[in-house]
Amino acid sequence: MHRFPANLLDGYRNFMTGRYSEQQQRYKVLAETGQSPQTLIVACCDSRAAPETIFDCGPGELFVVRNVANMVPPYEPDGQYHSTSAALEFAVQALQVSNIVVMGHGRCGGIKAALDPEAEPLSEGDFIGRWMSLLKPAAEQIASNSILTAAERQRALERVSIRNSIANLRTFPYIRDREQAGTLSVHGAWFDISTGELWIMNGETGDFTRPGM
Amino acid sequence: MHRFPANLLDGYRNFMTGRYSEQQQRYKVLAETGQSPQTLIVACCDSRAAPETIFDCGPGELFVVRNVANMVPPYEPDGQYHSTSAALEFAVQALQVSNIVVMGHGRCGGIKAALDPEAEPLSEGDFIGRWMSLLKPAAEQIASNSILTAAERQRALERVSIRNSIANLRTFPYIRDREQAGTLSVHGAWFDISTGELWIMNGETGDFTRPGM
Amino acid sequence: MHRFPANLLDGYRNFMTGRYSEQQQRYKVLAETGQSPQTLIVACCDSRAAPETIFDCGPGELFVVRNVANMVPPYEPDGQYHSTSAALEFAVQALQVSNIVVMGHGRCGGIKAALDPEAEPLSEGDFIGRWMSLLKPAAEQIASNSILTAAERQRALERVSIRNSIANLRTFPYIRDREQAGTLSVHGAWFDISTGELWIMNGETGDFTRPGM
Amino acid sequence: MHRFPANLLDGYRNFMTGRYSEQQQRYKVLAETGQSPQTLIVACCDSRAAPETIFDCGPGELFVVRNVANMVPPYEPDGQYHSTSAALEFAVQALQVSNIVVMGHGRCGGIKAALDPEAEPLSEGDFIGRWMSLLKPAAEQIASNSILTAAERQRALERVSIRNSIANLRTFPYIRDREQAGTLSVHGAWFDISTGELWIMNGETGDFTRPGM
Numbered sequence: 030m031h032r033f034p035a036n037l038l039d040g041y042r043n044f045m046t047g048r049y050s051e052q053q054q055r056y057k058v059l060a061e062t063g064q065s066p067q068t069l070i071v072a073c074c075d076s077r078a079a080p081e082t083i084f085d086c087g088p089g090e091l092f093v094v095r096n097v098a099n100m101v102p103p104y105e106p107d108g109q110y111h112s113t114s115a116a117l118e119f120a121v122q123a124l125q126v127s128n129i130v131v132m133g134h135g136r137c138g139g140i141k142a143a144l145d146p147e148a149e150p151l152s153e154g155d156f157i158g159r160w161m162s163l164l165k166p167a168a169e170q171i172a173s174n175s176i177l178t179a180a181e182r183q184r185a186l187e188r189v190s191i192r193n194s195i196a197n198l199r200t201f202p203y204i205r206d207r208e209q210a211g212t213l214s215v216h217g218a219w220f221d222i223s224t225g226e227l228w229i230m231n232g233e234t235g236d237f238t239r240p241g242m
Numbered sequence: 243m244h245r246f247p248a249n250l251l252d253g254y255r256n257f258m259t260g261r262y263s264e265q266q267q268r269y270k271v272l273a274e275t276g277q278s279p280q281t282l283i284v285a286c287c288d289s290r291a292a293p294e295t296i297f298d299c300g301p302g303e304l305f306v307v308r309n310v311a312n313m314v315p316p317y318e319p320d321g322q323y324h325s326t327s328a329a330l331e332f333a334v335q336a337l338q339v340s341n342i343v344v345m346g347h348g349r350c351g352g353i354k355a356a357l358d359p360e361a362e363p364l365s366e367g368d369f370i371g372r373w374m375s376l377l378k379p380a381a382e383q384i385a386s387n388s389i390l391t392a393a394e395r396q397r398a399l400e401r402v403s404i405r406n407s408i409a410n411l412r413t414f415p416y417i418r419d420r421e422q423a424g425t426l427s428v429h430g431a432w433f434d435i436s437t438g439e440l441w442i443m444n445g446e447t448g449d450f451t452r453p454g455m
Numbered sequence: 456m457h458r459f460p461a462n463l464l465d466g467y468r469n470f471m472t473g474r475y476s477e478q479q480q481r482y483k484v485l486a487e488t489g490q491s492p493q494t495l496i497v498a499c500c501d502s503r504a505a506p507e508t509i510f511d512c513g514p515g516e517l518f519v520v521r522n523v524a525n526m527v528p529p530y531e532p533d534g535q536y537h538s539t540s541a542a543l544e545f546a547v548q549a550l551q552v553s554n555i556v557v558m559g560h561g562r563c564g565g566i567k568a569a570l571d572p573e574a575e576p577l578s579e580g581d582f583i584g585r586w587m588s589l590l591k592p593a594a595e596q597i598a599s600n601s602i603l604t605a606a607e608r609q610r611a612l613e614r615v616s617i618r619n620s621i622a623n624l625r626t627f628p629y630i631r632d633r634e635q636a637g638t639l640s641v642h643g644a645w646f647d648i649s650t651g652e653l654w655i656m657n658g659e660t661g662d663f664t665r666p667g668m
Numbered sequence: 669m670h671r672f673p674a675n676l677l678d679g680y681r682n683f684m685t686g687r688y689s690e691q692q693q694r695y696k697v698l699a700e701t702g703q704s705p706q707t708l709i710v711a712c713c714d715s716r717a718a719p720e721t722i723f724d725c726g727p728g729e730l731f732v733v734r735n736v737a738n739m740v741p742p743y744e745p746d747g748q749y750h751s752t753s754a755a756l757e758f759a760v761q762a763l764q765v766s767n768i769v770v771m772g773h774g775r776c777g778g779i780k781a782a783l784d785p786e787a788e789p790l791s792e793g794d795f796i797g798r799w800m801s802l803l804k805p806a807a808e809q810i811a812s813n814s815i816l817t818a819a820e821r822q823r824a825l826e827r828v829s830i831r832n833s834i835a836n837l838r839t840f841p842y843i844r845d846r847e848q849a850g851t852l853s854v855h856g857a858w859f860d861i862s863t864g865e866l867w868i869m870n871g872e873t874g875d876f877t878r879p880g881m
Contacts, residue, residue, distance in 0.1 A: 031445045033429050034281055034341050038453055040298035041440050048295065049438040059290050060349055060436030066289035068247055074329050076279035077272050077301045079294040082261060085253035088290045088435075095308040096325040097332050106367035112309040112325040115373035116287050119310055119351065122364035128247050136273055138332065151335035152416050154319035160328030203365050216246050222301075223273030225262040227254050229246045240251055380602045387600060389593045389615050393662040398611070402602050437665070449606040452650070459855050459868045460707055460767050464879055466724035467866050474721065475864040485716050486775055486862030492715035494673055500755050502705035503698045503727045507718040508687065511679035514716045514861075521734040522751040523758055532793035538735040538751040541799030542713050545736050545777065548790035554673050562699055564758065577761035578842050580745035586754030629791050642672050648727075649699030651688040653680050658670045666677055 052087060059089045066092040068128040069120035071113070071194060073099045077222045078134040092120045098139030099131055100163050101194040104201045114201075121203060127213060129204070131194045133187045134220040140186050143168040164190055191217040192235050265300060272302045279305040281341040282333035284326070284407060286312045290435045291347040305333045311352030312344055313376050314407040317414045327414070334416060340426060342417070344407045346400045347433040353399050356381040357392075377403055404430040405448050478513060485515045492518040494554040495546035497539070497620060499525045503648045504560040518546045524565030525557055526589050527620040530627045540627075547629060553639060555630070557620045559613045560646040566612050569594040570605075590616055617643040618661050691726060698728045705731040707767040708759035710752070710833060712738045716861045717773040731759045737778030738770055739802050740833040743840045753840075760842060766852060768843070770833045772826045773859040779825050782807040803829055830856040831874050 049056065069092045070080045080086070080093055094116040101113055120126050133140075142148050143161040146169075150158050161168070167189045171182050195215055199205050207213035217230030219237055228237040262269065282305045283293045293299070293306055307329040314326055333339050346353075355361055356374040359382075363371050374381070380402045384395050408428055412418050420426035430443030432450050441450035475482065495518045496506045506512070506519055520542040527539055546552050559566075568574050569587040572595075576584050587594070593615045597608050621641055625631050633639035643656030645663050654663035688695065708731045709719045719725070719732055733755040740752055759765050772779075781787055782800040785808075789797050800807070806828045810821050834854055838844050846852035856869030858876055867876040 031427055031429075033431070033442050033453065034343070036303070037281065037297045037299075037343070041296060041453075043298040044296055045438055047298070053438070056290070056438060057436055060434075063349065063351075064289045068250065074305050074307050074333070076277045076303055076305045077269070079292070079299075079301070079304070079306065081292040081294055082301070083254060083257055084250045085256040085260070086250075086292075088292070088295070090249070090289055091292070092287050092289045093292065093308050094287050095306050095329075097329050100325075102323050102325075104367065106369075109322055110315055110373055110376060111323075111369050112313075112315075112373060114367070115369040116308075116310050118364050118367070118369040119355075120287070123351065123355075123370075130247070130250070136276065138276075138336065151331050154317065154327070154331070154414075156319075156324050156328040156331045157336075160323055160325060163323060201365075201367075218246070221273075223270050225258055225266070225269060240246065240254075383600055383602055387596055389596055390611060391661045393660060394611065394614070398603060398607065401607070405602075447606060448604045459857070459879065460769070462729070463707065463723045463725075463769070467722060467879075469724040470722055471864055473724070479864070482716070482864060483862055486860075489775065489777075490715045494676065500731050500733050500759070502703045502729055502731045503695070505718070505720040505725075505727070505730070505732065507720055508727070509680060509683055510676045511682040511686070512676075512718075514718070514721070516675075516715055517718070518713050518715045519718065519734050520713050521732050521755075523755050526751075528749055528751075530793065532795075535748055536741050536750075536799055536802060537795050538739075538741075538799060540793070541795040542734075542736050544790050544793070544795040545781075546713070549777065549781075549796075556673070556676070562702065564703075564762065577757050578840075580743065580753070580757070580840075582745075582750050582754040582757040583762075586749055586751060589749060627793075640670055642670075644672070647699075649696055651684055651692070651695060655672050666672065666680075 056088055064089050064092070064124065066090055066124060067126060068092065068130060069094070069117070069126045070130045070132055071099050071101055072132045073097065073134055073137055073139070075134060075137060078132070078220050080132060083220055083227070092124060092126060097157065097160060098137055098164070098190055099133050099194060100160070100190065101131065101197040102163055103197045117198070117201060117204070121207065121213065128216060129198060129213065130216045130218055131191050132218045132220060133191045135184065135187065135222050137187055140183060140190060144172050144182055144186055146172060164193060167193060188219060188237055191219060191230060269301055277302055277305070277337065279303055279337060280339060281305065281343060282307070282330070282339045283343045283345055284312050284314055285345045286310065286347055286350055286352070288347060288350060291345070291433050293345060296433055296440070305337060305339060310370065310373060311350055311356070311377070311403055312346050312407060313373070313403065314344065314410040315376055316410045330411070330414060330417070334420065334426065341429060342411060342426065343429045343431055344404050344411070345431045345433060346404045348397065348400065348435050350400055353396060353403060357385045357395055357399055359385060377406060380406060401432060401450055404432060404443060482514055490515055490518070490550065492516055492550060493552060494518065494556060495520070495543070495552045496556045496558055497525050497527055498558045499523065499560055499563055499565070501560060501563060504558070504646050506558060509646055509653070518550060518552060523583065523586060524563055524569070524590070524616055525559050525620060526586070526616065527557065527623040528589055529623045543624070543627060543630070547633065547639065554642060555624060555639065556642045556644055557617050557624070558644045558646060559617045561610065561613065561648050563613055566609055566616060570598045570608055570612055572598060590619060593619060614645060614663055617645060617656060695727055703728055703731070703763065705729055705763060705765060707731065707769060708733070708756070708765045709769045709771055710738050710740055711771045712736065712773055712776055712778070714773060714776060717771070717859050719771060722859055722866070731763060731765060736796065736799060737776055737803070737829055738772050738833060739799070739829065740770065740836040741802055742836045756837070756840060756843070760846065760852065767855060768837060768852065769855045769857055770830050770837070771857045771859060772830045774823065774826065774861050776826055779822060779829060783811050783821055783825060785811060803832060806832060827858060827876055830858060830869060
């Protein structure tokens with residue numbers, strides 16, 4: 030029962046004989062000099078949408094926050110523990126990243142839960158319910174839109190969630206300031222697990238389109 | 243300024259012609275049937291320690307929470323937004339993972355900040371300071387140990403942080419229950435960025451040792 | 456009862472037919488010309504950590520002091536008998552070694568005793584207690600660190616003991632002088648009995664890392 | 669200047685690919701279960717007379733004290749630091765060895781110094797002079813014996829020193845008690861560096877003879 034999962038140890042051995050041995054020097058340098066990633070990415074915990082895989086990134090490239098449904102809460106300097114806000118602060122203020130990317134994806138379980146008003150809490154604490162309530166007004170509006178199909182409602186809220194996170198990013202004074210000074214830019218993206226398509230958000234209109242390949 | 247980062251688009255093209263085209267069928271099936279990862283991993287945002295890379299995992303294998311210093315707060319059903327607790331609940335209650343792995347790593351910037359009592363807040367909100375205060379008692383005890391080198395203090399707190407997260411995991415009633423019922427097991431691991439070494443925590447003693455290769 | 460231990464006589468026969476017969480000439484020359492080892496090593500008495508074995512050294516290579524927990528007391532020209540200080544003086548002043556290595560090791564019984572404030576003296580004279588009191592301030596600081604595991608405290612003090620011995624070496628005027636003149640260098644090392652790993656101390660920081668193999 | 673001696677690192681690599689890899693399991697077990705050597709050996713620091721080499725002993729077999737001229741001081745429970753007495757106490761009381769062997773050797777530099785009344789102190793502290801003064805009455809008597817050759821005086825004092833150490837061992841109450849109870853035996857041996865001969869002390873007469881091979 031308490032043995033470390035064997036598939037992870039096997040994977041680790043592959044890493045050591047493969048990527049690590051190819052990039053040994055890079056790992057050493059990154060350890061010595063510290064990380065200086067250009068990009069912070071806020072992504073979902075979903076096992077099918079790892080940012081390093083989708084963007085084929087090596088060590089040192091992406092500073093990655095992953096929570097359910099890739100959400101950024103609004104700026105709330107209230108003395109509580111804020112996992113995501115702490116990571117933003119570290120990435121922007123200490124590491125001085127140049128880009129923030131909020132990446133959503135299709136078939137997101139958190140978004141699906143937010144669209145189901147009948148959903149029972151998963152536990153007495155109902156942490157998922159509270160976390161997804163960050164999207165509540167949007168979720169209610171979309172859930173009640175009966176002329177969209179279930180899949181269309183799901184995809185709509187997945188994209189609303191990305192725009193919502195980006196709007197919340199801009200409630201952080203130091204993000205707003207840097208964006209205005211031109212030293213930081215903020216982006217949205219959405220990944221389709223089934224087809225592998227990446228859709229990029231247009232910063233002006235909020236629409237998502239596929240980049241030219 | 244607002245163009246999507248070119249290196250990410252290049253990486254995405256590599257993904258499409260490489261891993262995605264090799265695993266197209268797997269992505270399609272995972273999209274249709276939904277994810278059913280066996281393992282939840284709580285890891286750090288650090289750009290040098292991506293779990294999918296270190297464990298050489300493909301799509302569908304790891305449900306991944308990433309926050310600064312791979313921390314799990316204690317169970318606090320207080321109606322606040324709890325990013326990490328929400329992800330735990332989703333992974334354990336909805337996805338029914340069999341394993342939780344807390345993975346720390348060397349040269350962790352969050353841990354370094356926690357050990358520096360003179361550190362200025364990075365922003366007025368001091369989100370990092372508040373987040374790292376989850377480790378405050380341990381950090382103070384280690385920071386005051388003047389006969390250890392700075393690197394030794396850092397490594398000690400990195401490992402204490404893993405044990406602390408694991409202790410906090412067990413304050414969640416549904417995790418404790420499943421662990422006792424034998425349907426869920428909890429593990430610790432620590433990754434050395436410089437050497438690529440993985441150290442596994444002994445569940446009995448809390449000590450870290452290298453797995454046989 | 457008073458027969459010389461048979462296993463030692465057997466081992467001696469192996470030595471005569473093996474290494475001695477291969478290196479007969481070398482032994483003869485070393486007897487005629489005297490020893491001129493380049494290295495003094497201060498190691499522990501522990502039966503699992505013989506320096507000649509770990510460094511695969513032949514006759515004439517290592518001048519070896521072994522005491523419990525590889526300790527060097529500070530320079531105390533007080534007219535008492537000082538076993539370790541006498542050996543240092545002989546190695547540096549008479550034999551003019553170029554290197555001093557202080558080698559500690561894992562699972563050291565002396566270090567374990569130093570970390571146990573409740574330990575009963577082994578004899579009325581309490582020689583071990585007095586000898587280990589050379590490490591007392593460090594041992595107390597580490598023993599009180601309750602968030603480290605017992606094994607972590609043990610390893611921490613094993614390494615502190617090496618740094619402590621090295622600091623004490625530099626209280627000997629003739630060692631300090633030669634080090635400054637560049638004719639003598641001082642090193643630390645730590646041997647892991649279980650894995651066979653050797654960790655080398657960085658002279659600048661005091662940290663221990665594994666040498667490239 | 670401050671690089672770890674290259675010949676030692678080379679030797680360590682030989683150890684890892686040679687003896688350690690052959691005896692990996694034995695090292696692991698010795699680490700887990702702790703050492704339980706049958707024999708404590710008090711030997712000289714001399715680089716030409718390593719006990720593990722001469723008795724062809726593997727890990728876990730010999731608990732080894734090495735000081736200049738393999739000396740045991742008399743029992744002095746005076747609150748000073750006593751390196752050799754601490755090691756005796758640990759080996760006999762904690763590890764409960766069955767045998768103590770005092771091993772001297774030919775061409776011993778410490779013995780040579782003790783026989784030279786004109787010798788200048790090697791340093792202001794004169795640690796060697798004080799340490800060798802443990803043998804002073806015997807050394808004076810032999811030094812003044814002008815009908816022996818220098819080599820004969822040297823060999824005579826080398827053997828007197830072994831008998832002296834054995835007599836001092838018996839001033840330790842717990843050694844005397846165990847010897848009388850038949851649970852501990854005490855032996856002398858002398859190694860000839862040039863010829864490889866081992867001479868064993870007869871416990872009754874104090875004479876040294878070669879064992880049958």
